Amino acid sequence: MPFAELSVQEIDAWHELRADNPALDSPYFHPGFAAAVQASGRPVSVVVVRDSAGAVSGLLPGHRQGAVLQPVGWPGADFQGPVFATGRAPSPAELLADGLRVVEFDHLVRPGPDFDPCIISSEPSPCIDTSGGLDDYLGRASRSGKDKMKEARRCLAKAERDYGPVRFAIDVVDQDGLTRLIELKRDQYRATGSRDYFAQSGHIQLMHRLLHTREPAFGGVLSTVHIGDCLMAAHFGIRSDHVLHWWFPVYDPVYAQLSPGWILLREVIAAAPELGIRRIDLGRGYDEYKRRASTGGTSVHRAFITNSSTRRMLHSGRHAVVNTVKMSPLAPGLRKV
Template identity: 60%
Template sequence: MTTVRLAGFDMLTAEDLDAWHALRDSNPRLDSPYFHPGFAEAVHASGQPVEVVVVRDGAGVISAVLPCHRERSLLRPAGWPAADFQGPVLAPGSSFSPLELLGGGIRGFAFDHLLEGNPDFEPWVESARPSPYVDTTGGLEGYLGRASKSGKDNMGQARRRTAKAEREHGTIRFEADTVDAEALERVIELKRAQYAATGVADYFAAQPRRDLMTRLMNTRDPSFAGVLSTLHAGPHLVAAHFGMRSGGVLHWWFPVYDPAFSNLAPGWMLLRELVSAAPRLGITRIDLGRGDDEYKRRAKTGETMVSQGLVTRSSARQALRRAQSSVIQAAKSSPLAPGLRQVVRRFRTL
């Protein structure tokens, strides 16, 4: 029989953390930085309490871990709502019963980016969507050999626009991985302005989430680190990105650009520079994260699937969730979608 323990991150033992690393290292599907204990540790230290589900098999060996936030009777993946990959950390081929999460006052586990390859969760999956990525093996030349026609065309346009930006605004300067508090503050400022302009909930309204970015930027562990990339034209910060990396995987998390330079499509300029720099950075894949953005569709070389759902024993609650999901998807696909955003947000708070 298995045993399940729920512990605050700072209560984990050396055995727990060693097992976490060993399980992740044994499973190539878990190479995203979201599955590294460094991410959960940074989230917890920034003031967003993380509790970790530790599962032991019948022999007493740790067989799975799952970092979470607890909201009364509900568990959510650590880093929610900005955790772009979620799921238990376990060895390939291992089984994990989601119902083991329930008990001790916990009535549900909600997920919205569950990584494919977790068949034990299938009864609770409500929908699945693609999460695109860019294979950067071989740098820009390698990418162009794999990219779609649209991806190649946009990279070519980015090269020409970079030259134009240099002519009109000054020398182009690209920093692939810099520790710059002022630049990070500007990234957050631009992202908050984008949220306000598009009516999306402001992720950075909460101070702990801003603190998380600073903590990650200053994390320099070879196996896990925050990555701040900036693109300047003369004195102007044209575009920037803050994400995380683990090994050869970079997660594209918070890209921004200065609206004053929107005519140059600066996001593509920045992405081109990152793809070009990938070999010297040791990056072989950039995960773009789930989303309907057109640039992701054009830039991707492949995709994985992530799913949304709720693990619960309540059939009524599950039915309500499925109805909610159907209404949200119908609202998104409707010609009236812009006017229905407020309705969608209200449903999401249920």
């Protein structure tokens, strides 16, 4: 059904089911995220699963194209899957409701063993335990993580010697700052040949809407580092209760020699207790900075749910071909595909 047609009781059930399941504490599973996506101009549909008594037992928000459903926020949602109470996951077949023939994920949080036949591949999704702030983090961090934090402290001192005072804002509503972050991120996409997430105006609208979402249990978080009036580094993410999702970090290449991204991350970890943040999710992949900074993590999965064996076989074949080419010399050209 359309997200806008969910009843108060169904939204309440969403909150209750998610609160019962610690595996769904990422802000992507909060109904506020689906609401922000819907308000930014992308229609959101919700599969509502009910038990034998008619009570809501699961919900899956997403974007529907004909008989195909992709998770809400696709392709920018780093955690995906149905919302359900612990130990009571809906079956894959129950998600193929209302005429759906395919449900596709690229960051699925595994609901249970019934989904294993649908999983195509898995990747790590690291995180940082920030409980206790910077001092406690340093006690948990890897050697390379500690080294990068020391380097960030030295680079901060050098920045202040060379350029003047450095200003930090850990959670600020700054329209101009977010606009500049998006400009720098788009420059980064062009420089690396990556697909430009912000080429779609609706994605920019979503960022600004989330920036102004300031609910106690859900909202956007913009963190910035300035030298004078110049934005040195910034990050925009979303939070829910004690979890911050590290979504769009960027820095001005002019200051690259000062490790601005690490300076920012160090300050956010230090400020985490004040913000009530106990974990920072870094998202799928094991980039160097994630490997160095992380203290733990989970896995997310590509999965394809269908009741057609032919459709499943064709999708698996396509995925295998794309993976093979991405590991070949043609890979840089595929980043925009």
